[in-house]
Amino acid sequence: MKTADVAVIGGSAAGLMAALTVKKRYPDKKIVVIRNVSKTPVPCGIPYIYGILKDVGKNIIQDQGFLDKGIDIITLEVASVDRSRKIIKFVDNSTLGYDKLILGVGSKPFMPPMPGINLKNVFAVSKEPEHLQKLYNALKNAKNVVVIGGGFIGVEMAEQVAKMGGAASKDHICSTQDSGSSVQVTVVEMLPHCLMLACEEQYCVEAENELGKMGITVLTNRQVKSMEGNGTVSVVTLNTGETLAADLVIIGIGAVPNIELAEKMGLKADPRAGIAVNEYMQTEDPDIYAAGDCASKFSFITGKPTGIRLASVACSEGMIAASNLYKHTRKTFGALGAFATSVGNRCFAAAGLSTKSAADEGIDVIIGEAVAANRHPGGMPGCITDMKAKLLFRKDNGKIIGGHVSGGEAAADMVNILAVAIQRGLTAEELATMQYATHPMLTASPLFYHIMLAAENAAFELTK
Amino acid sequence: MKTADVAVIGGSAAGLMAALTVKKRYPDKKIVVIRNVSKTPVPCGIPYIYGILKDVGKNIIQDQGFLDKGIDIITLEVASVDRSRKIIKFVDNSTLGYDKLILGVGSKPFMPPMPGINLKNVFAVSKEPEHLQKLYNALKNAKNVVVIGGGFIGVEMAEQVAKMGGAASKDHICSTQDSGSSVQVTVVEMLPHCLMLACEEQYCVEAENELGKMGITVLTNRQVKSMEGNGTVSVVTLNTGETLAADLVIIGIGAVPNIELAEKMGLKADPRAGIAVNEYMQTEDPDIYAAGDCASKFSFITGKPTGIRLASVACSEGMIAASNLYKHTRKTFGALGAFATSVGNRCFAAAGLSTKSAADEGIDVIIGEAVAANRHPGGMPGCITDMKAKLLFRKDNGKIIGGHVSGGEAAADMVNILAVAIQRGLTAEELATMQYATHPMLTASPLFYHIMLAAENAAFELTK
Structure with a gap:
């Protein structure tokens, strides 16, 4: 029987990070990553297959x-795991023995039990390349696309499908338009706003305005009641009674953890909630860990169970799980949501x-906000004059618990400053007086660096 | 006699931040900012006047x-300050009484006592708009420009002068070329590398390569011995005996603090070192503060006196000084250098x-490095495949004391994550397991986010 020191079931973010970490920390261990898809798509890159990359194959890890690095990869579906004998059995009856096992089996799109859910051209956004290719093929002929769900995946899919149909966006210089296509995209969101x-x-409203400028219709405070069609979807009916013409529907209303294998394993x-783990990412079985x-x-903030499922959380957990396999050295501090x-x-x-x-959550906060150009002076290339930051500090202890940025491409790493600040419990006072690198081509003026300014506004409020 | 509750001498970064802070914290106080220049250039924007903005007037605060906001501005040279009577006397004999005084009088370019320093077309990079306009006019006719000093100001001036002469750079879409001009730019640096x-x-070498691609000559390990010319500079002679044709010379070898007024005030x-202040940014006179x-x-790191003079330090100090005027509430933790x-x-x-x-400094460090694309997948627009991060942690206590990034525009805010980490003494372990926001259009993959990866490499070294 083939054996591995460490077997990782799942070849996406958590699994790959776990494998990389084992290989770094225990280079002599034999590591096998097991996956049930032919290739692993870059999970966050999936929407960009459609409007920018124009090729499923360009979004593959x-x-x-x-x-x-010496990591083996097996592409086979796992049938079962015998925990007492520490053997993985595959659907082709082959087996693999393991000493330590990491489950990074991910999640699947939540498909609501809704009339019409099984009609043709109703697509989830799953992580199988073949499925994503089918969606691409169908999108090329679609004229009316309805996206159910206005979270990140829904908004990004809507934007990219509109771009596929020729809608302008900031990377228009780099993207080529599908010839002759034209598509009407509608997003249906249950909450009062997308991304909420x-x-x-206020930033949700800005995002909706951007979607609007691309010709995308956003319908909020509405739920989809049913989909109808003669074999293929043709109409989406909302709880308001409104009906939407739809020759293709994309469902992006969340993901549910894959727990079937774990349940079969007992x-x-x-x-x-997913597979139960402790803070070392260890399951009930001391030789089995789960991550992602x-x-x-x-x-991280409330200590309560959370459904935050993100690649960044998965990577952190995969690293922690792998580090702990032979000795517990690292604890997760919880999901932050960045x-x-x-x-x-x-x-x-x-x-x-x-x-x-x-x-x-019943947490009283002091808020500090800032609006400033993201270049200095304002005439520098790439200037967005109204880049914004909004920081939330706990009133009781003054520590930051939330940070939000809207504007230029630096938003991601500016929020990473705030993510680190949240994880380390920094105060408004500290963030206000810190020294930040600035440059005319790259950032706000040092007089108006958004985080400093927003923190100082909050620090001042906290002294009142 | 006119009076102010708070007088600020100096209208650039430190002074303006001080004025803004006083106005926020003490809105009823009468604040006057005094400056000796007609207008205040954006200090960091000065190089970009020449290659991008094409207008001194577009780089004015x-x-x-x-x-x-109710801040008064007086444009007059200060002649003296009578500390015992708390009166500022201007060169036109007018006066202003004050209760609290903040000195934000800045620095001036260091002009080495070198043969030829007073020749025509030898320019410092000062902060007076008229001087910057003269430099602009002279540059329009220059064919051979020598930049003495390969620090930030020297490298940025060299790049922008070359661009003025038609050299391509990444913002070529946005900038217009001066018609028909062509200029040879040479940088002379005393140290083995620019920006050192x-x-x-290794990043200095990358920067030099970029300069080279723009047609700029970089001569390192060399000092300028003299400049010669018949009234106007025509030749620069190096300590190696080499001579460089030069019809214009820009000197960017550092700045010295303006202390004349403070000395006159006793x-x-x-x-x-500049005007002596304590950690509250207070001078010997309890009613007088200095900043910038x-x-x-x-x-911040060594506790020793430092010559780090940056707008970001000035802004932090200006905020701290102003906050302390009526009650000491904030201390500086020292200059970081971001x-x-x-x-x-x-x-x-x-x-x-x-x-x-x-x-x-005799500090033993553990280094963690990472190289990865700044987008994911690599086919996304704006991808730089070899963005790099390098983090330095103290061997004795594991805390980060240095962070370096080379690559895309996110470098600035990625270093700000590290700046915050340094200021709060984070460890490699902490930075490795943190959760960072990532996105295909904006950052590296969560599997290869540079800071996480470099920190994990260092964390692993520290366990050895």
Whole structure:
């Protein structure tokens, strides 16, 4: 029987990070990554297949870099795992023995039990290349696309499908337009705004405005009741009674952890929370760890169970799990929620809580905001005159628990400053008086660097 | 006699930040900013007047925003300050009484006592609009420009002068070429590399390569011995005996604090260190504070006196000084040194110590490095496949003391993550397992986010 010192089931973010970490920390261990897809798409890159990359094959994580490091890859579906004998059995009846096992089996799109869900041209955004290719083929002929769900995946898919149909966006210089196509895209969101689970309401409105400028219709406060069609979807009916013409529907309303294998293995797992792990990312079985979308998580800020499933969380967890295999050295401090996206001509990023989610948690906050150009002077190339930052500090201890940025491409790394600040519990006072690198071509003026300014505004409020 | 509650002498970064801070914290106080230049250029924007903005007037800090906040501005040279009577006397014999005084009088370019320094067409890079206009006029006719000094100001001036002469650079889409001009630019640097006081040697080499691609000659390990010419400079002679044709010379070899006024006032000041202040940015006179380039500073990392004169330090100090005027609430923690620049097609940023400066200080370090694309997948627009990060951690306590990034425009804010990490003493372990926002259009893959990867490499070294 073939054996591995460490077997990793799952070849996406958590699994690959776990494999890389094992190989670094225990270079003599034999590591096998097992996956059930022919190739692994870059998960966050999936929407960009359609409007920018124009090719499913351009959004694949290349195996070679992992093979070169001595990580083996097996492309086979796992049938079962015998924990007592420590043997993985595949669907072709082959087997693999293991000493330590990491489950990074991910999540799958949530498909609501809704009339019409099985009609042709109703697509989830899954992580199988063949499925993504089918979606691409169908999109090329679609005239009316309805996207159900206005979270990150829904908004990004809507933007890219519109771009596929010729809508202008900031990377128009680099993207080529599909000849002759024209598509009407509509986003249906249950909440009052798109992106609302992560972003400040005012930035959600900005994102919706960007979608609007691209010709995308955004319908909020609405739910899809049913889809109808003669074999193929043709109409989407909303709970308001409105009907939308639709020859293609994309569903992006969240993901649910893959727990079937873990349940078969007799490991504790919950359909919503995922496979139960402790802070070392260890399951009930001391030789089995889980990380990423399939693993249970708690919020860094509230300590409560959370459904934050992000590649950044998966990577952190994969690294922690792998580091702990032979000796517990690292604990997870919980999922933070650090997001970034690009919608039309603006970028949006967020870390931690929003004003709404803080209120929902009953946490009193002091807010500091700033608006300034992202270049200095304002005539420098690439200037967005109204780049914005909004920081939330706990009223009781003054520590930052949320950070939001809207504007240029630096939004992502500006929010990473805030993500680090949240993870380390910095105060407004500290963030206000820190020294930040600035440059005319790259950032706001040092007089108006957004984080400094927003923090100083909050620091002043906290002294009142 | 006119009076102000708070008088600020100096209208650039430190002075303006001080005025803004007083106005926020003490809105009822009458604040006057006094300056000796007609208008205040954006200090960091000065090089970009020449290659991008093409107009000195486009690089001016607009007064209106400050006037609108109720901050008065006086454009007059100060003749003297009577500290016992708390009266400022101007060169036109007018006076202004004050209760609290902040000195933000800045620095001036260091002009070496060198043969030929007074020849025509030998320019310092000062902060007077009229002088900058003269330089612009002279550059339009220059064919051979020698830049003495390969620090930030020298490298940026060289790049922009070359661009003025038609050299291509990444913002070529936005900039217009001066018709028919053509200029040969040479940088002379005393140290083995340009930018070496702030950046890692390998990144200095990258920056020099970028300059080379723009047709700029970089001569290192050389000093200028003299300049010659018949009234106007025509030749620069180096200590190696080499001679360079030069119809225009730009000197950018550092700045010295303006201490003349402080000395006249009887305040303790040193020609190199500047006006002596305590950690509250307070001078010997309890009612007088100093901030920015003119004020003495110590290094955040070593605690020793330092010559780090940056707008970001000035802004932090201006804010601290102003906050302390009526009650000491904030201390400076020392100058960190957080830099960013753009050279040709790459950006470079640094915070804290370099490998060399750490060695000079006798600090043993563990280094973690990472190279990865700044987009994911690599086919996304704006991808720089070899963006790099290099982090330095103290061997004794594991805390980060230096961070360096080379690559795309995010370099500045990625270094700001590291600047915050340095200021808060984060470890490699902490930076490795943190969660960072990533996005295909904006950052590296979460599997290869540069800071995480470099920190994990260092964390692993530290466990050995």
